[in-house]
């Protein structure tokens with residue numbers, strides 16, 4: 001699965017200085033890579049009895065709908081404020097680069113339904129922790145959290161305990177250091 005990494009593009013200082021943005025748009029644009037990514041995200045949960053996939057907009061939606069179809073589950077959107085038309089639960093949270101709030105319809109998930117939470121990327125864990133809190137307010141049974149990318153150094157997985165966390169691509173301390181040193185390298189004198 002490591003070959004999927006070649007479709008993730010690193011953009012330094014986006015959307016703020018100091019953030020190394022992992023851009024998945026090259027992966028999304030490639031049909032084989034996109035299929036492989038969705039398949040790999042589903043694998044740990046094929047026999048988990050998932051009834052509902054829930055995901056936060058916007059990038060979470062990209063993987064949620066194909067995963068729902070693959071796991072024969074429904075899809076329930078978790079949205080930013082002002083988007084959902086019916087009664088909702090809300091939860092405010094912090095991002096790697098800002099703050100936000102997420103909402104879910106009160107009747108989106110029934111009590112005891114088995115829910116798999118999905119997102120493209122786990123960084124600080126603030127977004128997925130907010131999703132977990134929203135599903136807990138619905139009295140759902142959280143089966144786990146499935147990510148395409150896990151940025152390990154930001155410690156997000158600890159915030160999702162006790163839930164099962166799965167990711168397809170992991171970026172650890174070594175990756176961050178190697179990439180930062182490449183970014184900071186000054187051009188040498190020309191000879």
Ligand SMILES: O=P(O)(O)OC[C@H]1O[C@H](OP(=O)(O)OP(=O)(O)O)[C@H](O)[C@@H]1O
Pocket residue numbers: 056057058059060094095096119120121122123124125126127128156
């Ligand atoms: O683990 P965290 O620190 O919470 O970061 C991860 C979240 O950040 C990104 O979403 P973003 O809020 O940038 O919104 P988008 O999906 O609309 O691009 C990403 O898609 C995750 O949802």
Ligand SMILES: Nc1ncnc2[nH]cnc12
Pocket residue numbers: 019020021022023096121123124151
């Ligand atoms: N470093 C990062 N790259 C891409 N998406 C992100 N969401 C939060 N942090 C991110």
